[in-house]
Amino acid sequence: MVDVDEFIDEATAEIREKLGDDTAIIALSGGVDSSTAAALAHEAVGDQLVPVYVDTGLMRKGETEEIREEFGYMDRLRIVDAADRYLDRLAGVTDPEEKRKVIGDQFIEEFQTVASEVGADHLVQGTIYPDRIESEGNIKSHHNVGGLPDVVEFDGIVEPLRDLYKDEVREVARELGLEEVISERMPFPGPGLAVRIVGEVTREKVEVAREATHVVEEELEEYDPWQAFAAVLGKATGVKGDNRVHGYVVAVRSVESRDGMTARAQELEWDTLQRLQSRIAGTIDNVSRVVYDVTHKPPATIEYE
Template sequence: MVDVDSFIPEAKAEIEDQIGDANAIIALSGGVDSSVAAALAHEAIGDQLTAVYVDTGLMRKGETEEIAETFDFLEGLEIVHAEERFFEELSGVTDPEEKRHVIGEQFIREFEREAKETDAKYLVQGTIYPDRIESEGNIKSHHNVGGLPEVVDFDGIVEPVRDLYKDEVREVARALGLESVIAERMPFPGPGLAVRVVGEVTPEKVEVARESCHIVEEETAEHEPWQAFAAVIGKATGVKGDNRVHGWVVCVRSVESRDGMTARAQQLDWDTLQRIQSRITGTLDNVSRVAYDVTHKPPATIEYE
Protein backbone atom coordinates (compact mmCIF):
# COMPACT_ATOMS: atom_id res chain seq x y z
CA MET A 1 0.00 0.00 0.00
CA VAL A 2 1.20 3.49 -0.83
CA ASP A 3 2.67 5.67 1.95
CA VAL A 4 0.64 8.82 1.30
CA ASP A 5 2.73 10.94 3.66
CA SER A 6 5.78 10.50 1.46
CA PHE A 7 4.04 9.99 -1.90
CA ILE A 8 2.18 13.32 -1.99
CA PRO A 9 5.17 15.66 -1.47
CA GLU A 10 7.33 13.52 -3.78
CA ALA A 11 4.68 13.58 -6.52
CA LYS A 12 4.26 17.37 -6.25
CA ALA A 13 8.03 17.87 -6.37
CA GLU A 14 8.25 15.68 -9.46
CA ILE A 15 5.47 17.68 -11.18
CA GLU A 16 7.26 20.95 -10.38
CA ASP A 17 10.54 19.53 -11.65
CA GLN A 18 9.04 18.27 -14.92
CA ILE A 19 6.95 21.33 -15.76
CA GLY A 20 9.08 24.10 -14.31
CA ASP A 21 7.77 27.55 -15.23
CA ALA A 22 5.74 26.30 -18.22
CA ASN A 23 1.96 26.03 -18.47
CA ALA A 24 0.17 22.69 -18.46
CA ILE A 25 -3.29 21.26 -18.96
CA ILE A 26 -4.78 18.39 -16.99
CA ALA A 27 -6.96 15.87 -18.82
CA LEU A 28 -9.83 15.78 -16.32
CA SER A 29 -12.42 13.03 -16.68
CA GLY A 30 -14.03 13.23 -13.24
CA GLY A 31 -12.78 9.80 -12.22
CA VAL A 32 -10.59 9.34 -9.16
CA ASP A 33 -7.35 8.89 -11.17
CA SER A 34 -7.50 12.14 -13.12
CA SER A 35 -8.96 13.96 -10.11
CA VAL A 36 -5.98 13.00 -7.95
CA ALA A 37 -3.60 13.99 -10.76
CA ALA A 38 -5.43 17.33 -11.02
CA ALA A 39 -5.30 17.97 -7.27
CA LEU A 40 -1.58 17.15 -7.10
CA ALA A 41 -0.78 19.35 -10.12
CA HIS A 42 -2.96 22.18 -8.83
CA GLU A 43 -1.10 22.18 -5.51
CA ALA A 44 2.26 21.90 -7.28
CA ILE A 45 1.99 24.55 -10.02
CA GLY A 46 -1.14 26.55 -9.20
CA ASP A 47 -2.32 28.92 -11.94
CA GLN A 48 0.09 27.39 -14.46
CA LEU A 49 -2.48 24.58 -14.73
CA THR A 50 -5.68 24.58 -16.79
CA ALA A 51 -8.16 21.74 -16.27
CA VAL A 52 -9.82 20.49 -19.47
CA TYR A 53 -12.81 18.17 -19.50
CA VAL A 54 -13.77 16.80 -22.92
CA ASP A 55 -17.40 15.76 -23.39
CA THR A 56 -17.03 13.01 -25.97
CA GLY A 57 -20.72 12.13 -26.10
CA LEU A 58 -19.66 8.81 -24.54
CA MET A 59 -20.01 9.85 -20.91
CA ARG A 60 -22.30 8.69 -18.09
CA LYS A 61 -25.75 10.17 -17.62
CA GLY A 62 -25.45 13.70 -16.20
CA GLU A 63 -21.63 13.46 -16.17
CA THR A 64 -20.84 16.84 -17.71
CA GLU A 65 -23.14 18.77 -15.40
CA GLU A 66 -21.75 16.90 -12.39
CA ILE A 67 -18.16 17.68 -13.41
CA ALA A 68 -18.91 21.39 -13.74
CA GLU A 69 -20.40 21.45 -10.22
CA THR A 70 -17.87 19.18 -8.47
CA PHE A 71 -14.75 20.85 -9.87
CA ASP A 72 -15.81 24.47 -9.62
CA PHE A 73 -12.84 24.94 -7.22
CA LEU A 74 -10.51 24.61 -10.23
CA GLU A 75 -10.47 28.12 -11.64
CA GLY A 76 -10.83 28.27 -15.40
CA LEU A 77 -12.17 24.72 -15.88
CA GLU A 78 -12.65 24.29 -19.63
CA ILE A 79 -15.52 22.07 -20.80
CA VAL A 80 -15.07 21.09 -24.44
CA HIS A 81 -18.11 19.78 -26.33
CA ALA A 82 -16.61 17.40 -28.87
CA GLU A 83 -19.46 14.92 -29.27
CA GLU A 84 -19.83 15.35 -33.02
CA ARG A 85 -16.11 14.98 -33.69
CA PHE A 86 -15.84 11.75 -31.69
CA PHE A 87 -18.87 10.12 -33.32
CA GLU A 88 -17.61 11.16 -36.75
CA GLU A 89 -14.18 9.60 -36.11
CA LEU A 90 -15.77 6.39 -34.75
CA SER A 91 -18.19 5.97 -37.68
CA GLY A 92 -17.75 2.55 -39.26
CA VAL A 93 -15.14 1.41 -36.69
CA THR A 94 -15.92 -2.05 -35.25
CA ASP A 95 -12.59 -3.44 -34.05
CA PRO A 96 -12.09 -2.88 -30.27
CA GLU A 97 -8.40 -1.97 -30.54
CA GLU A 98 -9.06 0.43 -33.40
CA LYS A 99 -11.78 2.08 -31.33
CA ARG A 100 -9.35 2.69 -28.50
CA HIS A 101 -6.72 4.13 -30.83
CA VAL A 102 -9.27 6.41 -32.54
CA ILE A 103 -10.46 7.71 -29.17
CA GLY A 104 -6.91 8.12 -27.85
CA GLU A 105 -5.87 10.15 -30.86
CA GLN A 106 -9.01 12.31 -30.81
CA PHE A 107 -8.48 13.07 -27.11
CA ILE A 108 -4.93 14.21 -27.81
CA ARG A 109 -6.07 16.42 -30.69
CA GLU A 110 -8.67 18.05 -28.44
CA PHE A 111 -6.05 18.68 -25.75
CA GLU A 112 -3.59 20.04 -28.31
CA ARG A 113 -6.25 22.48 -29.52
CA GLU A 114 -6.89 23.66 -25.97
CA ALA A 115 -3.17 23.84 -25.21
CA LYS A 116 -2.68 26.38 -27.98
CA GLU A 117 -5.20 28.65 -26.24
CA THR A 118 -3.22 28.66 -22.99
CA ASP A 119 0.29 28.18 -24.39
CA ALA A 120 0.50 24.89 -22.46
CA LYS A 121 3.60 22.79 -23.10
CA TYR A 122 2.73 19.81 -20.90
CA LEU A 123 -0.20 17.41 -20.59
CA VAL A 124 -0.97 15.95 -17.16
CA GLN A 125 -3.07 12.79 -17.09
CA GLY A 126 -4.23 10.18 -14.60
CA THR A 127 -2.59 7.06 -16.02
CA ILE A 128 -2.30 4.34 -13.36
CA TYR A 129 -0.23 1.16 -13.20
CA PRO A 130 -2.91 -1.28 -14.48
CA ASP A 131 -3.36 0.93 -17.59
CA ARG A 132 0.31 0.45 -18.37
CA ILE A 133 0.34 -3.28 -17.63
CA GLU A 134 -2.63 -4.04 -19.88
CA SER A 135 -1.41 -1.81 -22.70
CA GLU A 136 2.17 -3.07 -22.63
CA GLY A 137 1.05 -6.67 -22.08
CA ASN A 138 -1.10 -6.68 -25.24
CA ILE A 139 -4.35 -7.24 -23.30
CA LYS A 140 -5.94 -4.02 -24.54
CA SER A 141 -4.71 -0.55 -25.39
CA HIS A 142 -5.78 2.07 -22.88
CA HIS A 143 -6.59 5.33 -24.67
CA ASN A 144 -4.05 7.20 -22.53
CA VAL A 145 -1.20 4.70 -23.06
CA GLY A 146 -1.23 2.29 -26.02
CA GLY A 147 -3.99 4.30 -27.69
CA LEU A 148 -1.89 7.47 -27.93
CA PRO A 149 -0.81 8.57 -31.43
CA GLU A 150 2.89 8.40 -32.33
CA VAL A 151 3.16 12.18 -32.74
CA VAL A 152 1.99 14.29 -29.79
CA ASP A 153 2.43 18.07 -29.81
CA PHE A 154 3.51 18.47 -26.17
CA ASP A 155 6.96 18.85 -24.67
CA GLY A 156 6.05 16.08 -22.25
CA ILE A 157 3.27 14.03 -20.67
CA VAL A 158 3.21 14.08 -16.87
CA GLU A 159 1.69 11.07 -15.06
CA PRO A 160 1.95 11.55 -11.28
CA VAL A 161 0.00 8.38 -10.32
CA ARG A 162 1.46 6.10 -13.01
CA ASP A 163 2.88 3.60 -10.47
CA LEU A 164 -0.24 3.28 -8.31
CA TYR A 165 -3.09 0.78 -8.32
CA LYS A 166 -6.69 1.98 -8.09
CA ASP A 167 -7.02 1.30 -4.35
CA GLU A 168 -3.80 3.25 -3.73
CA VAL A 169 -5.09 6.19 -5.78
CA ARG A 170 -8.17 6.24 -3.56
CA GLU A 171 -5.91 6.41 -0.48
CA VAL A 172 -4.17 9.44 -1.96
CA ALA A 173 -7.53 11.03 -2.82
CA ARG A 174 -8.66 10.72 0.80
CA ALA A 175 -5.37 12.12 2.07
CA LEU A 176 -5.75 15.10 -0.27
CA GLY A 177 -9.21 15.76 1.15
CA LEU A 178 -11.12 15.11 -2.06
CA GLU A 179 -14.86 14.61 -1.62
CA SER A 180 -16.05 11.01 -1.19
CA VAL A 181 -18.11 11.36 -4.39
CA ILE A 182 -14.72 11.49 -6.13
CA ALA A 183 -12.52 9.35 -3.87
CA GLU A 184 -14.98 6.45 -3.79
CA ARG A 185 -16.38 6.85 -7.29
CA MET A 186 -16.97 3.70 -9.31
CA PRO A 187 -14.39 3.22 -12.10
CA PHE A 188 -15.42 4.35 -15.57
CA PRO A 189 -13.36 3.53 -18.67
CA GLY A 190 -11.40 6.32 -20.36
CA PRO A 191 -12.97 5.56 -23.77
CA GLY A 192 -16.34 5.84 -22.06
CA LEU A 193 -19.42 4.06 -23.32
CA ALA A 194 -17.65 3.22 -26.59
CA VAL A 195 -16.24 0.11 -24.89
CA ARG A 196 -19.70 -0.80 -23.58
CA VAL A 197 -21.01 -1.03 -27.13
CA VAL A 198 -19.97 -4.14 -29.06
CA GLY A 199 -19.30 -3.27 -32.71
CA GLU A 200 -19.86 0.13 -34.29
CA VAL A 201 -20.49 3.03 -31.95
CA THR A 202 -23.67 4.91 -32.85
CA PRO A 203 -25.63 7.58 -30.95
CA GLU A 204 -28.57 5.18 -30.53
CA LYS A 205 -26.47 2.36 -29.03
CA VAL A 206 -24.61 4.78 -26.77
CA GLU A 207 -27.86 6.21 -25.44
CA VAL A 208 -29.10 2.68 -24.65
CA ALA A 209 -25.81 1.97 -22.84
CA ARG A 210 -25.95 5.31 -20.97
CA GLU A 211 -29.50 4.84 -19.64
CA SER A 212 -28.93 1.16 -18.86
CA CYS A 213 -25.69 1.89 -16.97
CA HIS A 214 -27.48 4.52 -14.90
CA ILE A 215 -30.17 2.00 -13.93
CA VAL A 216 -27.59 -0.68 -13.08
CA GLU A 217 -25.56 1.69 -10.91
CA GLU A 218 -28.69 2.68 -8.96
CA GLU A 219 -29.98 -0.86 -8.48
CA THR A 220 -26.65 -2.39 -7.44
CA ALA A 221 -25.54 0.39 -5.08
CA GLU A 222 -26.62 -1.50 -1.95
CA HIS A 223 -24.43 -4.45 -3.02
CA GLU A 224 -21.34 -2.19 -3.19
CA PRO A 225 -19.75 -3.62 -6.34
CA TRP A 226 -16.28 -2.56 -7.40
CA GLN A 227 -17.79 -1.85 -10.80
CA ALA A 228 -21.30 -2.35 -12.22
CA PHE A 229 -22.61 -1.38 -15.64
CA ALA A 230 -24.46 -2.52 -18.75
CA ALA A 231 -23.24 -3.13 -22.30
CA VAL A 232 -25.07 -3.28 -25.62
CA ILE A 233 -23.97 -6.54 -27.23
CA GLY A 234 -26.27 -7.08 -30.23
CA LYS A 235 -29.89 -7.49 -31.27
CA ALA A 236 -32.53 -10.16 -30.66
CA THR A 237 -36.24 -10.71 -31.18
CA GLY A 238 -38.67 -9.78 -28.44
CA VAL A 239 -42.31 -8.93 -27.84
CA LYS A 240 -43.68 -5.65 -26.50
CA GLY A 241 -47.42 -5.38 -26.23
CA ASP A 242 -48.77 -7.33 -29.21
CA ASN A 243 -45.84 -6.41 -31.44
CA ARG A 244 -42.68 -8.23 -32.42
CA VAL A 245 -39.56 -6.10 -31.89
CA HIS A 246 -36.00 -6.68 -33.00
CA GLY A 247 -34.37 -4.80 -30.18
CA TRP A 248 -31.04 -4.39 -28.47
CA VAL A 249 -29.66 -6.99 -26.08
CA VAL A 250 -28.24 -5.41 -22.92
CA CYS A 251 -25.82 -7.41 -20.80
CA VAL A 252 -25.41 -6.43 -17.14
CA ARG A 253 -22.08 -6.87 -15.38
CA SER A 254 -21.29 -6.40 -11.69
CA VAL A 255 -17.91 -7.40 -10.28
CA GLU A 256 -15.88 -7.41 -7.09
CA SER A 257 -12.19 -6.53 -7.26
CA ARG A 258 -9.33 -4.90 -5.39
CA ASP A 259 -7.43 -3.24 -8.21
CA GLY A 260 -9.10 -4.26 -11.47
CA MET A 261 -6.32 -6.65 -12.46
CA THR A 262 -8.57 -9.59 -11.58
CA ALA A 263 -12.29 -9.59 -10.78
CA ARG A 264 -15.09 -11.92 -9.75
CA ALA A 265 -18.63 -11.66 -11.02
CA GLN A 266 -20.98 -10.70 -8.20
CA GLN A 267 -23.69 -13.15 -7.23
CA LEU A 268 -26.60 -10.71 -7.33
CA ASP A 269 -29.94 -11.89 -5.97
CA TRP A 270 -32.82 -12.68 -8.31
CA ASP A 271 -34.99 -9.76 -7.15
CA THR A 272 -32.22 -7.26 -7.96
CA LEU A 273 -31.72 -8.77 -11.41
CA GLN A 274 -35.45 -8.69 -12.11
CA ARG A 275 -35.71 -5.04 -11.05
CA ILE A 276 -32.83 -4.20 -13.39
CA GLN A 277 -34.34 -5.98 -16.39
CA SER A 278 -37.79 -4.57 -15.69
CA ARG A 279 -36.51 -0.99 -15.51
CA ILE A 280 -34.30 -1.31 -18.60
CA THR A 281 -36.91 -2.95 -20.84
CA GLY A 282 -39.64 -0.71 -19.44
CA THR A 283 -37.66 2.50 -19.94
CA LEU A 284 -36.13 1.70 -23.34
CA ASP A 285 -38.56 0.69 -26.07
CA ASN A 286 -35.70 -0.46 -28.31
CA VAL A 287 -34.35 -3.05 -25.83
CA SER A 288 -35.75 -6.57 -26.24
CA ARG A 289 -33.91 -8.46 -23.52
CA VAL A 290 -31.45 -8.23 -20.63
CA ALA A 291 -28.78 -10.80 -19.71
CA TYR A 292 -26.40 -11.12 -16.75
CA ASP A 293 -22.68 -11.81 -17.23
CA VAL A 294 -21.31 -14.37 -14.73
CA THR A 295 -17.75 -14.51 -16.16
CA HIS A 296 -14.78 -13.70 -13.94
CA LYS A 297 -11.59 -11.87 -14.99
CA PRO A 298 -9.81 -13.86 -16.29
CA PRO A 299 -10.93 -15.27 -18.69
CA ALA A 300 -13.00 -12.14 -19.47
CA THR A 301 -11.92 -8.53 -19.11
CA ILE A 302 -14.16 -6.27 -17.03
CA GLU A 303 -15.25 -4.09 -19.94
CA TYR A 304 -16.48 -5.51 -23.26
CA GLU A 305 -14.30 -3.82 -25.89
Protein backbone atom coordinates (compact mmCIF):
# COMPACT_ATOMS: atom_id res chain seq x y z
CA MET A 1 0.00 0.00 0.00
CA VAL A 2 1.07 3.57 -0.65
CA ASP A 3 2.49 5.76 2.13
CA VAL A 4 -0.20 8.44 1.93
CA ASP A 5 1.70 11.33 3.50
CA GLU A 6 4.77 10.65 1.39
CA PHE A 7 2.66 10.33 -1.74
CA ILE A 8 0.90 13.66 -1.14
CA ASP A 9 4.23 15.43 -0.59
CA GLU A 10 5.73 13.93 -3.74
CA ALA A 11 2.63 14.47 -5.88
CA THR A 12 2.20 18.13 -4.93
CA ALA A 13 5.92 18.72 -5.51
CA GLU A 14 5.67 17.08 -8.93
CA ILE A 15 2.66 19.21 -9.87
CA ARG A 16 4.45 22.42 -8.83
CA GLU A 17 7.55 21.40 -10.80
CA LYS A 18 5.64 20.51 -13.96
CA LEU A 19 3.42 23.58 -13.92
CA GLY A 20 5.88 26.21 -12.73
CA ASP A 21 3.98 29.48 -13.05
CA ASP A 22 1.64 28.18 -15.75
CA THR A 23 -2.12 27.88 -15.50
CA ALA A 24 -3.63 24.39 -15.69
CA ILE A 25 -7.14 23.05 -16.10
CA ILE A 26 -8.38 19.81 -14.61
CA ALA A 27 -11.17 17.55 -15.71
CA LEU A 28 -13.42 17.43 -12.64
CA SER A 29 -16.19 14.84 -12.83
CA GLY A 30 -17.09 14.48 -9.15
CA GLY A 31 -15.76 10.93 -8.97
CA VAL A 32 -13.09 10.07 -6.42
CA ASP A 33 -10.26 9.99 -8.99
CA SER A 34 -10.76 13.41 -10.54
CA SER A 35 -11.77 14.93 -7.20
CA THR A 36 -8.60 13.69 -5.53
CA ALA A 37 -6.46 14.89 -8.43
CA ALA A 38 -8.18 18.29 -8.22
CA ALA A 39 -7.64 18.52 -4.46
CA LEU A 40 -3.95 17.63 -4.89
CA ALA A 41 -3.46 20.15 -7.67
CA HIS A 42 -5.36 22.88 -5.83
CA GLU A 43 -3.24 22.28 -2.74
CA ALA A 44 -0.11 22.42 -4.87
CA VAL A 45 -0.79 25.52 -6.99
CA GLY A 46 -4.00 27.14 -5.72
CA ASP A 47 -5.55 29.56 -8.19
CA GLN A 48 -3.21 28.47 -10.97
CA LEU A 49 -5.68 25.61 -11.28
CA VAL A 50 -8.94 26.02 -13.19
CA PRO A 51 -11.22 23.06 -12.34
CA VAL A 52 -13.55 22.37 -15.25
CA TYR A 53 -16.67 20.27 -14.91
CA VAL A 54 -18.23 19.37 -18.24
CA ASP A 55 -21.86 18.33 -18.16
CA THR A 56 -21.72 15.80 -20.99
CA GLY A 57 -25.37 14.86 -20.69
CA LEU A 58 -24.08 11.42 -19.67
CA MET A 59 -23.63 12.07 -15.95
CA ARG A 60 -25.32 10.66 -12.85
CA LYS A 61 -28.57 12.11 -11.58
CA GLY A 62 -27.94 15.39 -9.74
CA GLU A 63 -24.23 15.40 -10.60
CA THR A 64 -24.00 19.03 -11.70
CA GLU A 65 -25.69 20.32 -8.55
CA GLU A 66 -23.38 18.23 -6.36
CA ILE A 67 -20.32 19.63 -8.14
CA ARG A 68 -21.42 23.19 -7.41
CA GLU A 69 -21.94 22.35 -3.75
CA GLU A 70 -18.78 20.31 -3.13
CA PHE A 71 -16.24 22.31 -5.15
CA GLY A 72 -17.56 25.85 -4.94
CA TYR A 73 -14.64 26.70 -2.65
CA MET A 74 -12.35 26.51 -5.70
CA ASP A 75 -12.66 30.08 -6.95
CA ARG A 76 -11.94 29.32 -10.60
CA LEU A 77 -14.39 26.42 -10.96
CA ARG A 78 -15.98 26.40 -14.42
CA ILE A 79 -19.14 24.46 -15.30
CA VAL A 80 -19.65 23.82 -19.02
CA ASP A 81 -22.97 22.63 -20.47
CA ALA A 82 -21.88 20.43 -23.38
CA ALA A 83 -24.72 17.89 -23.34
CA ASP A 84 -26.04 18.71 -26.80
CA ARG A 85 -22.57 18.63 -28.36
CA TYR A 86 -21.79 15.18 -26.92
CA LEU A 87 -25.14 13.62 -27.73
CA ASP A 88 -25.17 15.05 -31.26
CA ARG A 89 -21.72 13.57 -31.96
CA LEU A 90 -22.76 10.18 -30.58
CA ALA A 91 -25.84 9.96 -32.78
CA GLY A 92 -25.64 6.88 -35.00
CA VAL A 93 -22.47 5.53 -33.34
CA THR A 94 -22.86 1.90 -32.21
CA ASP A 95 -19.34 0.48 -31.94
CA PRO A 96 -18.08 0.57 -28.31
CA GLU A 97 -14.55 1.67 -29.17
CA GLU A 98 -15.82 4.32 -31.58
CA LYS A 99 -18.03 5.69 -28.81
CA ARG A 100 -15.01 6.04 -26.55
CA LYS A 101 -13.01 7.74 -29.30
CA VAL A 102 -15.84 10.19 -29.99
CA ILE A 103 -16.12 11.00 -26.29
CA GLY A 104 -12.35 11.30 -26.02
CA ASP A 105 -12.22 13.73 -28.94
CA GLN A 106 -15.01 15.87 -27.50
CA PHE A 107 -13.41 15.68 -24.05
CA ILE A 108 -10.24 17.30 -25.37
CA GLU A 109 -12.08 19.85 -27.49
CA GLU A 110 -14.06 21.10 -24.49
CA PHE A 111 -10.95 21.55 -22.40
CA GLN A 112 -8.96 23.12 -25.21
CA THR A 113 -11.74 25.71 -25.55
CA VAL A 114 -11.61 26.56 -21.85
CA ALA A 115 -7.81 26.44 -21.88
CA SER A 116 -7.67 29.09 -24.59
CA GLU A 117 -10.11 31.26 -22.65
CA VAL A 118 -8.12 31.11 -19.40
CA GLY A 119 -4.65 30.87 -20.94
CA ALA A 120 -3.96 27.37 -19.60
CA ASP A 121 -0.97 25.45 -20.86
CA HIS A 122 -1.44 22.15 -19.01
CA LEU A 123 -4.17 19.58 -18.42
CA VAL A 124 -4.39 17.67 -15.13
CA GLN A 125 -6.21 14.33 -15.18
CA GLY A 126 -7.31 11.75 -12.61
CA THR A 127 -6.05 8.74 -14.59
CA ILE A 128 -5.24 5.81 -12.28
CA TYR A 129 -3.19 2.66 -12.79
CA PRO A 130 -6.00 0.28 -13.89
CA ASP A 131 -7.01 2.82 -16.57
CA ARG A 132 -3.51 2.64 -18.05
CA ILE A 133 -3.26 -1.15 -17.81
CA GLU A 134 -6.60 -1.75 -19.53
CA SER A 135 -5.84 0.74 -22.30
CA GLU A 136 -2.27 -0.44 -22.89
CA GLY A 137 -3.39 -4.08 -22.72
CA ASN A 138 -6.09 -3.43 -25.35
CA ILE A 139 -8.93 -4.46 -23.02
CA LYS A 140 -10.66 -1.15 -23.66
CA SER A 141 -9.71 2.45 -24.22
CA HIS A 142 -10.41 5.04 -21.57
CA HIS A 143 -11.60 8.49 -22.59
CA ASN A 144 -8.62 10.05 -20.81
CA VAL A 145 -6.01 7.46 -21.90
CA GLY A 146 -6.44 5.45 -25.09
CA GLY A 147 -9.33 7.64 -26.15
CA LEU A 148 -7.19 10.76 -26.52
CA PRO A 149 -6.72 12.18 -30.02
CA ASP A 150 -3.26 11.87 -31.55
CA VAL A 151 -2.73 15.63 -31.28
CA VAL A 152 -3.31 17.24 -27.89
CA GLU A 153 -2.93 21.01 -27.82
CA PHE A 154 -1.44 21.33 -24.33
CA ASP A 155 2.18 21.76 -23.36
CA GLY A 156 1.78 18.84 -21.00
CA ILE A 157 -0.62 16.46 -19.30
CA VAL A 158 -0.14 15.87 -15.57
CA GLU A 159 -1.51 12.63 -14.05
CA PRO A 160 -0.61 12.60 -10.34
CA LEU A 161 -2.60 9.40 -9.59
CA ARG A 162 -1.27 7.39 -12.53
CA ASP A 163 0.39 4.70 -10.35
CA LEU A 164 -2.39 4.26 -7.78
CA TYR A 165 -5.20 1.74 -7.49
CA LYS A 166 -8.72 2.84 -6.54
CA ASP A 167 -8.43 1.88 -2.86
CA GLU A 168 -5.18 3.85 -2.61
CA VAL A 169 -6.85 6.88 -4.20
CA ARG A 170 -9.55 6.68 -1.52
CA GLU A 171 -6.87 6.74 1.19
CA VAL A 172 -5.37 9.87 -0.33
CA ALA A 173 -8.82 11.46 -0.60
CA ARG A 174 -9.50 10.85 3.09
CA GLU A 175 -6.14 12.29 4.07
CA LEU A 176 -6.85 15.40 1.98
CA GLY A 177 -10.11 15.86 3.88
CA LEU A 178 -12.53 15.23 1.04
CA GLU A 179 -16.12 14.60 2.14
CA GLU A 180 -17.21 10.97 2.49
CA VAL A 181 -19.71 11.44 -0.33
CA ILE A 182 -16.65 11.83 -2.57
CA SER A 183 -13.97 9.65 -0.94
CA GLU A 184 -16.25 6.60 -0.63
CA ARG A 185 -18.17 7.11 -3.84
CA MET A 186 -18.60 4.20 -6.22
CA PRO A 187 -16.57 4.39 -9.44
CA PHE A 188 -18.21 6.03 -12.43
CA PRO A 189 -16.83 5.54 -15.95
CA GLY A 190 -15.13 8.47 -17.66
CA PRO A 191 -17.38 8.16 -20.74
CA GLY A 192 -20.35 8.23 -18.38
CA LEU A 193 -23.65 6.54 -19.13
CA ALA A 194 -22.62 6.00 -22.77
CA VAL A 195 -20.85 2.76 -21.79
CA ARG A 196 -23.96 1.59 -19.95
CA ILE A 197 -25.97 1.69 -23.16
CA VAL A 198 -25.47 -1.15 -25.62
CA GLY A 199 -25.70 0.24 -29.14
CA GLU A 200 -26.55 3.80 -30.15
CA VAL A 201 -26.71 6.43 -27.42
CA THR A 202 -29.95 8.42 -27.51
CA ARG A 203 -31.41 10.93 -25.10
CA GLU A 204 -34.20 8.50 -24.21
CA LYS A 205 -31.76 5.67 -23.39
CA VAL A 206 -29.60 8.02 -21.35
CA GLU A 207 -32.56 9.01 -19.20
CA VAL A 208 -33.45 5.36 -18.64
CA ALA A 209 -29.87 4.52 -17.64
CA ARG A 210 -29.66 7.57 -15.36
CA GLU A 211 -32.92 6.93 -13.52
CA ALA A 212 -32.34 3.18 -13.22
CA THR A 213 -28.79 3.68 -11.92
CA HIS A 214 -30.12 6.09 -9.29
CA VAL A 215 -32.54 3.40 -8.11
CA VAL A 216 -29.79 0.76 -8.01
CA GLU A 217 -27.43 2.98 -6.01
CA GLU A 218 -30.17 3.68 -3.46
CA GLU A 219 -31.39 0.10 -3.12
CA LEU A 220 -27.96 -1.54 -2.92
CA GLU A 221 -26.24 0.89 -0.56
CA GLU A 222 -26.67 -1.59 2.33
CA TYR A 223 -24.63 -4.19 0.40
CA ASP A 224 -21.66 -1.81 0.18
CA PRO A 225 -20.78 -2.79 -3.41
CA TRP A 226 -17.56 -1.70 -5.06
CA GLN A 227 -19.71 -0.67 -8.00
CA ALA A 228 -23.42 -0.97 -8.72
CA PHE A 229 -25.41 0.45 -11.62
CA ALA A 230 -27.96 -0.23 -14.35
CA ALA A 231 -27.36 -0.65 -18.06
CA VAL A 232 -29.71 -0.47 -21.05
CA LEU A 233 -29.35 -3.58 -23.24
CA GLY A 234 -32.03 -3.29 -25.89
CA LYS A 235 -35.78 -3.79 -26.14
CA ALA A 236 -38.17 -6.64 -25.37
CA THR A 237 -41.91 -7.21 -25.21
CA GLY A 238 -43.75 -6.67 -21.94
CA VAL A 239 -47.15 -5.84 -20.50
CA LYS A 240 -48.07 -2.69 -18.56
CA GLY A 241 -51.63 -2.41 -17.41
CA ASP A 242 -53.75 -3.79 -20.24
CA ASN A 243 -51.24 -2.80 -22.90
CA ARG A 244 -48.58 -4.78 -24.69
CA VAL A 245 -45.37 -2.71 -24.78
CA HIS A 246 -41.99 -2.96 -26.42
CA GLY A 247 -39.79 -1.45 -23.74
CA TYR A 248 -36.17 -1.40 -22.69
CA VAL A 249 -34.37 -4.27 -20.98
CA VAL A 250 -32.38 -2.98 -18.02
CA ALA A 251 -29.54 -5.03 -16.54
CA VAL A 252 -28.56 -4.48 -12.91
CA ARG A 253 -24.87 -4.98 -12.10
CA SER A 254 -23.37 -5.08 -8.59
CA VAL A 255 -19.83 -6.25 -7.94
CA GLU A 256 -17.21 -6.61 -5.24
CA SER A 257 -13.62 -5.71 -6.07
CA ARG A 258 -10.41 -4.26 -4.67
CA ASP A 259 -9.06 -2.42 -7.68
CA GLY A 260 -11.38 -3.07 -10.62
CA MET A 261 -8.91 -5.40 -12.32
CA THR A 262 -11.02 -8.38 -11.25
CA ALA A 263 -14.50 -8.43 -9.74
CA ARG A 264 -17.14 -10.82 -8.41
CA ALA A 265 -20.86 -10.38 -8.91
CA GLN A 266 -22.57 -9.87 -5.57
CA GLU A 267 -25.11 -12.35 -4.24
CA LEU A 268 -28.27 -10.33 -3.66
CA GLU A 269 -31.29 -11.51 -1.71
CA TRP A 270 -34.40 -12.32 -3.73
CA ASP A 271 -36.42 -9.62 -1.96
CA THR A 272 -33.79 -7.08 -2.96
CA LEU A 273 -33.94 -8.17 -6.59
CA GLN A 274 -37.72 -7.90 -6.53
CA ARG A 275 -37.57 -4.37 -5.09
CA LEU A 276 -35.16 -3.41 -7.85
CA GLN A 277 -37.34 -4.73 -10.65
CA SER A 278 -40.45 -3.25 -9.08
CA ARG A 279 -38.98 0.23 -8.77
CA ILE A 280 -37.22 0.27 -12.14
CA ALA A 281 -39.97 -1.26 -14.26
CA GLY A 282 -42.70 0.35 -12.18
CA THR A 283 -41.43 3.94 -12.21
CA ILE A 284 -39.70 4.18 -15.61
CA ASP A 285 -42.47 3.99 -18.19
CA ASN A 286 -40.43 2.67 -21.13
CA VAL A 287 -38.79 -0.26 -19.26
CA SER A 288 -40.41 -3.65 -19.84
CA ARG A 289 -38.10 -5.95 -17.89
CA VAL A 290 -35.16 -6.05 -15.48
CA VAL A 291 -32.41 -8.70 -15.32
CA TYR A 292 -29.53 -9.26 -12.89
CA ASP A 293 -26.00 -9.80 -14.23
CA VAL A 294 -24.20 -12.63 -12.37
CA THR A 295 -21.03 -12.59 -14.48
CA HIS A 296 -17.67 -12.08 -12.80
CA LYS A 297 -14.67 -10.18 -14.23
CA PRO A 298 -13.22 -12.05 -16.05
CA PRO A 299 -14.80 -13.11 -18.36
CA ALA A 300 -16.90 -9.92 -18.41
CA THR A 301 -15.73 -6.38 -17.87
CA ILE A 302 -17.50 -4.43 -15.14
CA GLU A 303 -19.06 -1.91 -17.50
CA TYR A 304 -20.90 -3.02 -20.64
CA GLU A 305 -18.91 -1.18 -23.31
